[in-house]
Amino acid sequence: MSQPDVRVAPEIAASAWFNTPAPLTLAGLRGRPVFLHAFQLLCPGCVSQTLPQVKRIERAFAGTDLQVIGIHTVFEHHAAMTPVTLQAFLHEYRLASPVAVDLAEEGSEIPVTMRRLGLRGTPSSILIGRDGTVLSHVFGIEDDIAVGARIAMALAASPSPAGTAACADGRCEAPAGEAGA
Amino acid sequence: MSQPDVRVAPEIAASAWFNTPAPLTLAGLRGRPVFLHAFQLLCPGCVSQTLPQVKRIERAFAGTDLQVIGIHTVFEHHAAMTPVTLQAFLHEYRLASPVAVDLAEEGSEIPVTMRRLGLRGTPSSILIGRDGTVLSHVFGIEDDIAVGARIAMALAASPSPAGTAACADGRCEAPAGEAGA
Amino acid sequence: MSQPDVRVAPEIAASAWFNTPAPLTLAGLRGRPVFLHAFQLLCPGCVSQTLPQVKRIERAFAGTDLQVIGIHTVFEHHAAMTPVTLQAFLHEYRLASPVAVDLAEEGSEIPVTMRRLGLRGTPSSILIGRDGTVLSHVFGIEDDIAVGARIAMALAASPSPAGTAACADGRCEAPAGEAGA
Amino acid sequence: MSQPDVRVAPEIAASAWFNTPAPLTLAGLRGRPVFLHAFQLLCPGCVSQTLPQVKRIERAFAGTDLQVIGIHTVFEHHAAMTPVTLQAFLHEYRLASPVAVDLAEEGSEIPVTMRRLGLRGTPSSILIGRDGTVLSHVFGIEDDIAVGARIAMALAASPSPAGTAACADGRCEAPAGEAGA
Numbered sequence: 001m002s003q004p005d006v007r008v009a010p011e012i013a014a015s016a017w018f019n020t021p022a023p024l025t026l027a028g029l030r031g032r033p034v035f036l037h038a039f040q041l042l043c044p045g046c047v048s049q050t051l052p053q054v055k056r057i058e059r060a061f062a063g064t065d066l067q068v069i070g071i072h073t074v075f076e077h078h079a080a081m082t083p084v085t086l087q088a089f090l091h092e093y094r095l096a097s098p099v100a101v102d103l104a105e106e107g108s109e110i111p112v113t114m115r116r117l118g119l120r121g122t123p124s125s126i127l128i129g130r131d132g133t134v135l136s137h138v139f140g141i142e143d144d145i146a147v148g149a150r151i152a153m154a155l156a157a158s159p160s161p162a163g164t165a166a167c168a169d170g171r172c173e174a175p176a177g178e179a180g181a
Numbered sequence: 182m183s184q185p186d187v188r189v190a191p192e193i194a195a196s197a198w199f200n201t202p203a204p205l206t207l208a209g210l211r212g213r214p215v216f217l218h219a220f221q222l223l224c225p226g227c228v229s230q231t232l233p234q235v236k237r238i239e240r241a242f243a244g245t246d247l248q249v250i251g252i253h254t255v256f257e258h259h260a261a262m263t264p265v266t267l268q269a270f271l272h273e274y275r276l277a278s279p280v281a282v283d284l285a286e287e288g289s290e291i292p293v294t295m296r297r298l299g300l301r302g303t304p305s306s307i308l309i310g311r312d313g314t315v316l317s318h319v320f321g322i323e324d325d326i327a328v329g330a331r332i333a334m335a336l337a338a339s340p341s342p343a344g345t346a347a348c349a350d351g352r353c354e355a356p357a358g359e360a361g362a
Numbered sequence: 363m364s365q366p367d368v369r370v371a372p373e374i375a376a377s378a379w380f381n382t383p384a385p386l387t388l389a390g391l392r393g394r395p396v397f398l399h400a401f402q403l404l405c406p407g408c409v410s411q412t413l414p415q416v417k418r419i420e421r422a423f424a425g426t427d428l429q430v431i432g433i434h435t436v437f438e439h440h441a442a443m444t445p446v447t448l449q450a451f452l453h454e455y456r457l458a459s460p461v462a463v464d465l466a467e468e469g470s471e472i473p474v475t476m477r478r479l480g481l482r483g484t485p486s487s488i489l490i491g492r493d494g495t496v497l498s499h500v501f502g503i504e505d506d507i508a509v510g511a512r513i514a515m516a517l518a519a520s521p522s523p524a525g526t527a528a529c530a531d532g533r534c535e536a537p538a539g540e541a542g543a
Numbered sequence: 544m545s546q547p548d549v550r551v552a553p554e555i556a557a558s559a560w561f562n563t564p565a566p567l568t569l570a571g572l573r574g575r576p577v578f579l580h581a582f583q584l585l586c587p588g589c590v591s592q593t594l595p596q597v598k599r600i601e602r603a604f605a606g607t608d609l610q611v612i613g614i615h616t617v618f619e620h621h622a623a624m625t626p627v628t629l630q631a632f633l634h635e636y637r638l639a640s641p642v643a644v645d646l647a648e649e650g651s652e653i654p655v656t657m658r659r660l661g662l663r664g665t666p667s668s669i670l671i672g673r674d675g676t677v678l679s680h681v682f683g684i685e686d687d688i689a690v691g692a693r694i695a696m697a698l699a700a701s702p703s704p705a706g707t708a709a710c711a712d713g714r715c716e717a718p719a720g721e722a723g724a
Contacts, residue, residue, distance in 0.1 A: 042447075042454045047409060060326040080450035085404075088442035092404045145241040148329025156337060223628075223635045228590060261631035266585075269623035273585045422688040507603040510691025518699060 009036075009128045010116035012071065014100035016083050018090055024069060024098055026132060032065045033135075033154035034128040038073045038102075038114065041081050041089040043122045049141045050123040051093055058097055060148065064155050070099035073114040073122060078104075129154050190217075190309045191297035193252065195281035197264050199271055205250060205279055207313060213246045214316075214335035215309040219254045219283075219295065222262050222270040224303045230322045231304040232274055239278055241329065245336050251280035254295040254303060259285075310335050371398075371490045372478035374433065376462035378445050380452050386431060386460055388494060394427045395497075395516035396490040400435045400464075400476065403443050403451040405484045411503045412485040413455055420459055422510065426517050432461035435476040435484060440466075491516050552579075552671045553659035555614065557643035559626050561633055567612060567641055569675060575608045576678075576697035577671040581616045581645075581657065584624050584632040586665045592684045593666040594636055601640055603691065607698050613642035616657040616665060621647075672697050 009026055017023050026034060037054055039046035058068055074081045083101055090099060102111035117126060120139045127135040127150055136150055190207055198204050207215065218235055220227035239249055255262045264282055271280060283292035298307060301320045308316045308331055317331055371388055379385050388396060399416055401408035420430055436443045445463055452461060464473035479488060482501045489497040489512055497516055504512075552569055560566050569577060580597055582589035601611055617624045626644050633642060645654035660669060663682045670678040670693055678697055 042450050044455055056324065056326050060324070060330065077450035077454075080447040085442040085447055088404050088439035092439075093406055143237065143241070144325030145237050145329035145332075148326035149241065149333035151326075152330035152333045153337060156334060223631050225636055258631035258635075261628040266623040266628055269585050269620035273620075274587055418686065418688050422686070422692065505599065505603070506687030507599050507691035507694075510688035511603065511695035513688075514692035514695045515699060518696060 007134050008132045009034075009126065009134050010113075012036075012069070012100055013103040013112040013116070014071075015103045016101040018087060018099045018101075019096060020098035024067075024100070026128065029067050030132050031130055032067050033130055033151065033157075034067045034069060035151060036069050036071060036117075036126040036128060038071045038117070038119050038122055038124040038126075040072065040074055040076075040122045041086055042077055045141065046123045047093075050125075051095060053141065053144065053147065054095070054097070056144065057147065057151065061151060061155070066151060066155060068097040070095065070097060071102050071113055072099060073102040073111055073119060073124075074104075075110050075114060075121075078109075127151065127154055130157055188315050189313045190215075190307065190315050191294075193217075193250070193281055194284040194293035194297070195252075196284045197282040199268060199280045199282075200277060201279035205248075205281070207309065210248050211313050212311055213248050214311055214332065214338075215248045215250060216332060217250050217252060217298075217307040217309060219252045219298070219300055219303055219305040219307075221253065221255055221257075221303045222267055223258055226322065227304040228274075231306075232276060234322065234325065234328065235276070235278070237325065238328065238332065242332060242336070247332060247336060249278040251276065251278060252283050252294055253280060254283040254292055254300060254305075255285075256291050256295060256302075259290075308332065308335055311338055369496050370494045371396075371488065371496050372475075374398075374431070374462055375465040375474035375478070376433075377465045378463040380449060380461045380463075381458060382460035386429075386462070388490065391429050392494050393492055394429050395492055395513065395519075396429045396431060397513060398431050398433060398479075398488040398490060400433045400479070400481050400484050400486040400488075402434065402436055402438075402484045403448055404439055407503065408485040409455070412487075413457060415503065415506065415509065416457070416459070418506065419509065419513065423513060423517070428513060428517060430459040432457065432459060433464050433475055434461060435464040435473055435481060435486075436466075437472050437476060437483075440471075489513065489516055492519055550677050551675045552577075552669065552677050553656075555579075555612070555643055556646040556655040556659070557614075558646045559644040561630060561642045561644075562639060563641035567610075567643070569671065572610050573675050574673055575610050576673055576694065576700075577610045577612060578694060579612050579614060579660075579669040579671060581614045581660070581662055581665050581667040581669075583615065583617055583619075583665045584629055585620055588684065589666040590636075593668075594638060596684065596687065596690065597638070597640070599687065600690065600694065604694060604698070609694060609698060611640040613638065613640065614645050614656055615642060616645040616654055616662060617647075618653050618657060618664075621652075670694065670697055673700055 011026055012024070014023060035054075035057060037050055039050055041047070054068060054070070057066075072081070072086055086099070086101065100113070102113045105112050105115065108115070117124075117137075123141060124137070124139050125142070126137050129135045135154055192207055193205070195204060216235075216238060218231055220231055222228070235249060235251070238247075253262070253267055267280070267282065281294070283294045286293050286296065289296070298305075298318075304322060305318070305320050306323070307318050310316045316335055323331075373388055374386070376385060397416075397419060399412055401412055403409070416430060416432070419428075434443070434448055448461070448463065462475070464475045467474050467477065470477070479486075479499075485503060486499070486501050487504070488499050491497045498512055554569055555567070557566060578597075578600060580593055582593055584590070597611060597613070600609075615624070615629050629642070629644065643656070645656045648655050648658065651658070660667075660680075666684060667680070667682050668685070669680050672678045679693055
């Protein structure tokens with residue numbers, strides 16, 4: 001990428017939420033960084049790798065204002081991965097952070113949020129900055145060191161209108177005001 | 182710790198160096214963050230956990246100005262862990278970053294750098310900021326997410342006299358100028 | 363246990379089968395050792411540990427007459443773990459050996475085969491000898507060395523006066539009467 | 544292999560032994576199965592994979608008459624892997640079973656036992672039957688299920704007309720002649 005991705009993350013469209021007293025919106029979370037992870041309960045890589053990583057993220061950044069959100073983006077085996085099964089899954093796997101059921105789109109296998117975010121499949125993760133822009137978009141699993149670095153940079157970024165930290169392509173660059181000159 | 186550790190890291194004292202054309206000094210590296218890891222070649226935790234993590238750190242931050250340095254701090258089995266054995270060890274384990282042989286101190290089991298740094302044992306790691314101060318000091322192994330976060334913050338810190346990022350006790354706080362007010 | 367368990371394994375009661383052209387019965391498998399593993403698709407330990415082990419068992423004993431059978435013994439979250447979800451699960455997790463859906467028992471949370479076998483929960487595994495008796499019954503996961511040893515012994519046992527399986531040099535061969543004609 | 548390997552294992556030639564009050568010989572162990580593992584203390588695969596597996600083998604077959612023996616077959620970095628370093632290594636890695644230092648052969652990089660056994664490198668393992676013949680010879684690491692199966696079969700083999708070891712139901716008992724008196 002030769003230029004930073006300054007796209008504002010599209011809003012979540014959910015038919016149901018778990019692990020939260022009220023639905024969440026990215027608009028309402030503006031000012032806080034958001035780690036969004038898309039999964040399916042019958043996706044082996046999501047279960048064996050993403051979920052444990054999400055728990056490690058929750059633990060490592062427990063004292064910060066990072067918001068972790070899961071999105072159950074079912075795009076195959078629709079009859080097999082219903083909200084009833086998801087609810088039992090979340091209980092059994094002890095996932096504590098909020099999870100949205102991605103809204104089904106009539107006439108499409110792909111649900112609405114998945115389409116809006118341009119996800120290629122599961123697992124995928126998207127890190128959203130304090131200003132609502134997409135800082136990174138990963139299909140598959142990224143190693144913990146890189147994830148830790150990205151999130152730390154997102155947390156360190158000034159919430160103010162000016163000055164945004166840019167983390168992309170595995171490198172995290174300090175806000176312009178920091179870099180000297 | 183109720184107050185940040187602003188101690189400047191003491192200098193490395195080495196009797197030999199591997200993987201570098203010339204000896205390194207922390208003074209000469211001022212302006213760059215340094216990840217210092219202390220190990221012994223017969224320390225099981227160092228071999229099974231630290232070394233793989235050091236390689237992951239080297240890979241994740243390859244495009245940055247982070248300097249990784251190993252220190253072979255022998256404080257037991259001195260006759261078993263000589264520089265000859267260390268050299269073969271570094272070759273077999275494919276450790277590419279510079280490694281110092283900690284200088285033996287006459288009349289003591291503990292070598293000089295280990296004493297200066299106040300290390301409790303191996304593995305230990307010390308993250309040094311651009312300004313030469315100790316940002317974190319860990320005895321044992323820290324998980325990758327926390328390590329990635331710490332190093333990212335050290336890299337993001339301004340190298341200038343004013344404004345220092347503080348990472349301590351698992352939390353990384355943005356430089357004062359960033360945090361608003 | 364002060365005396366060997368010579369109990370003949372009770373028969374499987376299934377409402378459906380996957381990965382087999384026709385239902386299996388332990389009576390029909392008499393003469394062959396059977397490795398029976400009970401699981402639930404939302405049981406984290408079953409997914410992360412038992413299934414990979416079952417695949418390793420299938421691979422290690424591929425050239426023998428060992429029969430591996432899974433039993434989906436749902437005793438909780440019944441609405442969440444239906445045969446439709448199980449079918450997609452088996453597809454996604456690439457489990458190739460036959461799987462029975464344990465028969466629901468009216469008025470009970472516990473299905474029929476689970477009750478007959480006296481299972482305490484999932485994962486459980488039962489090794490059945492050539493003569494149909496229970497050789498071992500394990501609740502939880504046993505390490506691979508012990509599992510390999512148990513199954514090798516079951517394969518080595520003489521099936522009847524005539525015909526002996528030979529396990530030696532890492533290869534286990536079917537009884538002469540089986541291999542020929 | 545189209546025919547069984549009936550070669551009697553060649554004798555161990557050692558310049559030193561650790562973890563045993565007296566030197567061992569395969570001739571003196573005739574009647575018992577022997578699991579022989581060849582390693583070098585600076586061989587990464589030996590340290591990360593073989594040693595943990597050897598400990599699992601020791602544990603799984605603790606109640607049997609299996610004899611586990613390590614051979615330190617140094618064929619490179621000779622000055623780096625001396626008996627002094629080996630002794631500290633065995634202490635730090637908590638290897639409890641007997642270890643022989645393979646006898647250096649004048650004018651050769653390859654030590655005597657390594658040459659006699661025809662080892663291609665480290666790690667290697669050789670399973671020797673009760674009758675002293677080589678049952679298997681593996682270069683590299685074999686998975687635990689296969690190792691468990693091999694050793695169980697070696698233990699189950701009749702040692703001689705009189706006295707039979709019994710491996711069944713996960714327990715392996717020493718021949719009657721051994722256990723009594």
